[in-house]
């Protein structure tokens with residue numbers, strides 16, 4: 001049986017969706033929640049109990065940091081039993097990082113946590129924010145025939161697709177279709193009906209409790225490889241003190257230029273206990289380090305496979321695992337494990 005009146009908590013962190021154009025300067029400024037509600041009178045038409053919490057002050061998502069991910073996780077954890085689902089209003093620029101981080105931090109999540117935002121402010125006539133918000137609320141409240149939450153996952157809903165948060169990347173700075181999940185189909189599509197692809201949706205282990213985590217360690221570096229990289233520059237960066245993990249953004253199926261100085265430096269880092277992860281610059285497909293000599297050498301230098309991870313997912317997963325203070329061996333083991341639906345393991 002469906003719950004007759006689901007309870008939803010809206011958490012507004014910032015971003016375009018909650019902004020309005022200052023008529024004098026033309027710049028976008030933040031709304032107050034009351035003003036926001038005036039622009040979405042449809043909120044009152046839901047047969048749901050909707051509460052809201054606003055970040056004060058709201059944060060442009062370019063300024064999002066692990067400490068704010070922790071704040072979101074703490075709010076959800078504190079309010080977990082009171083609500084059927086959570087809708088997080090967030091700037092689009094780094095939404096995929098926050099959604100990825102939360103997918104790891106909210107272990108064994110049993111309720112929907114749906115991120116959304118918009119390309120045009122909610123006060124503008126052609127805004128995409130209204131539809132994104134209203135459909136996200138519906139998804140957060142949706143139940144299966146036996147009364148279970150339809151999507152107990154951290155997701156991003158945008159335009160008309162519900163995407164797994166840790167599979168999603170922002171791909172468009174202009175159009176309303178701002179997000180894409182290249183390596184996993186949408187969990188739902190919203191048209192006249194919202195159609196869920198139920199076999200893709202993850203479910204929590206009913207024998208284990210919801211377990212939030214709050215420690216993140218951001219001592220990591222992303223190194224995007226490119227033809228013509230200079231030893232003096234790259235070596236200087238890689239010799240910085242305090243780096244605990246290096247994400248190598250490689251070519252194609254995980255390949256690097258065959259430069260002995262690069263492999264020597266990576267082997268040295270590996271010996272020092274730094275974790276090296278190989279992620280491809282390609283949007284679709286996966287890393288296969290045994291496929292070419294240029295990839296094999298990375299494997300031999302100690303790099304581990306990032307599979308078909310998004311950059312957002314591999315960054316936040318490393319922060320999450322380093323935050324636990326695990327040994328290098330344990331982190332490598334968990335990087336090779338699908339812990340929140342973030343990678344496709346090919347065996």
Ligand code: ASP
Nearest residue numbers: 015016060061091092093
């Ligand atoms: N700069 C904004 C942000 O990410 C853009 C947006 O919300 O779309 O906060």
